[in-house]
Amino acid sequence: IAISLLVSITVIPTLTTLLIRLRPGEAYVPGILHRTIMRPLVIFGESTARAYARTMKFLLAQGPRHTVMKIGIVGAVTGLLFWSATILPERDYLPFGNSNMVFMFIEPVAGVPVAQNMKYIAEFEKELTRMEDVDDNFLVFSDRFNGGGGIIKPELASGQRGEVKMALKSQEMGQRIFKIPGYRFAFASQRPIFQSASKTFGIEIVGPDMLKLKQTALELIKKITGTPGVHSVRPEFKFGNPELRMIPKRMNDARLKMGIPEIGDIIESLNAGKYLGEFNDRGDPIDFIFVQKDQERLGLNDYRNLPVWTEEEMMTHLGHLVDIEVAAGPARIDHIEKERSIKLLVQVKKAQPMQTVIEQVEKNFLKPVRKTLTEEFGLRVGGTADDLASTEEALLSSFFYAVAFIYLLLVALFKSFIRPFIVMLTVALAVSGSFFGIVGNNILQRHNILGILKDFNAPNPEALVQDWNWITFDILTQLGIIILAGIVVNNAILIVHQMLNNIRSGMDERKALELSCQTRLRPIMMTVITSVCGMIPLAFGQGVGTELYRGMGTALIGGLSFSALFTLFLVPVIISLITDLGIHTRKADLVKDSLAGGPPPPASSAGVPAQ
Structure with missing residues (x-):
């Protein structure tokens, strides 16, 4: 962009002077292509320009009826902007590839x-x-x-x-x-082509009771598996390892003054050995560990019949102190912030937006389960869902920073706070247009995908293609919308800046706006058409890697087209409406005394507020 700016202010004017040599008063004669092959396109362009000029002359006219019509146009476009946000696919993370x-x-x-x-x-x-x-x-x-x-x-x-x-x-x-x-x-x-683009998010269950965590996890697996858009649910824990579970008999333990630590020491000594301390033998430290003598494998009855002596020199058996059960236990115990945890991995189908599935799981399953858990238990969505939230927050901050920076630059350019605000409305139009572009391309591609599914003899192709989103609202697509913010304002700047130049030359305010629309139509359309044509391979290409950027290309095409179309009508209508409300832009406000060559021109009417 920087190099093209330098070329446009240096090389282009020089080449134009060398190649286009017109004497004063000499008319430009169209070339042979304009008179032959390109003639139908030239006629279409001239007809479009005349139709646009007549339309703007009618819309920008003064009068109560025209003012109401302008308010209606602004209201209709505002409603269209809000409606576009309701049809947008839900957010996604990285493209799947x-x-x-x-x-x-x-x-x-x-x-x-x-x-x-x-x-x-x-x-x-x-x-x-x-x-x-x-x-x-x-x-x-x-x-x-x-x-x-x-x-x-x-x-x-x-x-x-x-x-x-x-x-x-x-x-x-x-x-x-x-x-x-x-x-x-x-x-x-x-x-997926990216490791973090696997469209998998985690459900983290934390709490002190491992059996309760397991029960909650199994219930969630059963419920979430049938959710639309869910490919599979797999746990990150294994409960297939056999184990002996010893449950204390608290009444008997209390009667014999045997607590859980003492019972635990006995069991630890039988299985892994118990560290008793260190003995110093002439300067050499020796560890004392109490272990089973023969290291034989003990059976269930051996544990139950194991004699135990209490501090009061009373003998009992381990089976009298604990209930011994054979059960299945976890292969490992994971922790999140020192709390025991079980994690479920939910795999989302490729064609489904991950945010949609996350919201369904949160609303339909996690919220009801949370009500059944006590305060010491926790249940949340994590993993890729956290990455998606943090990345979106960063992108949203970047978007607002970009919009604010552009607005401040326009304030310095126009020396006004209202005119830059009108120009910045095109950013909202571009965002809305990108939404329409994504939805429209999805509808178009679903028709093509349906034909391909029928060629492959896929069972029930209509059901398969119903929720198939060819374009997802992923991070790269959202990045394209941020790029739009710095592109689409150019069209509105052309209209507003040319209107101000016309007013400086002494032209009436309404006539200056009308002439600005007519003279800026061609450069605006040339810029938009070339930009859209350049983005078509990005949005509809079929080569290797094009699936990564087609969302960005679709957003740029939809935003540029929609914004350009409505900028040509909405920006002039808003400026004219502001004029109808009594806020005028006068020559005396734009030309300083030192530049005007004399005293400022008289105001058109006394007491009229200036912009």
Whole structure:
């Protein structure tokens, strides 16, 4: 932009002087292209200019009827702005992309050997190798990760057909591995291009009672799984490990003066050994640890019949002090800020905005569950949801800073607070236009996707395409709206600045505004048309990586088009309405005495407030 500014004020005027040589009074003769091939376009442009001039002459006329009509136009556009915010898709995080890998997540039942898990999935592995559209596949079973993936042939995964193909392939593989026995859960999902763009948010449950956390987590898994837009719900905990659970018999313990610490020391000594202290043997420290003599594995009855001596030299058995149960416990216990926690990972479908699913889960499930929990328990949405909230907050702050900075620059340029405010209204028009552009492109692309689904013989294609958002309101799309703030104000600046120049030359205020609209129509339309044409490949391109920026391109096209269309009408109408209300812009307000070459011209009417 900086280089183009230097070129426009240096190189362009020089080339114009060299290439266009007109003598004083000489008329410009159109070239051969304008007289032949481009003639229909020239006629259309001239007709449009004449129609626009007649329309503005009518709208900017003075009178009570015209004033009411201007108020109606401003009100209608304001209503349109508010309505556009209601049809916008919900917010999303980073674009998902279109990688050619389908990732499979498999969680075996605790205690099942790896060889047995491999045996369960061996038949599906053979199916993967026989699939014509799968280029390669892999399977991994380890302590940290269990799963695999299928790599689709790159030529089948490119473009819009490729995105639909990957969505159907993910669904196909997910349905197949879900039927494999021997696993706690299994699902397949297309791999995102960004690690943080996996469209997965977490639900964090914290509290002191691990069993209560487990019960709450299992209830939420059952409820959230059927929510529209949810691909899968998987826990980050394992409760398959067998354990002996010892529950104190408090009445017996109190009678024998045996507390939980004493019972805990006994059990610890039997299983892991109990550190008693340190003995100094001639300067050499020796640790004393109380351990079981034979290190034999104890059975359930061995624990119950274990003799225990109290401080009062009374003998009892461990089974008299505690109830011993065989249960399943967690493989590990996670903590959030020193509190025990269980985390659920909710995978959102690729075509669904993550914010929509988060709001549904929060409203329908988390709020009712919170009412059943005591104060010592906590339940919140975290993970990617926190990243989305913080990033949106930063973008919103950047947007407001950009708007405020532009407004202050315009105040310095126009030496007024009202005229820059009129120019800044185009930013609201651009934001609204970007919303319409996103919604319109989604409607257009759903029709194309429906045809592709039918070509692939997908079951129930109408239901699949109903909620398919080709353009999501992700972070890059929101960044495009911020970029719009610095672009769209140029059109309004042209109209307002030219009107002020006309007034300085002595022209009547209304005539100056009308002439400004007529003379600025061509440069505004030239700028907008070239900018929109430059953004078309960004919004509708089918090459590799275009899925990242099509939201930004769509927002820019919609914002530029909508803003330019309404700027040509709304800005002049607002300026004329302000004039009708008695706030005038006079030559005496714009030209200083030293520049006017004499005394200031008399005011058109006494007592008229100036802008």
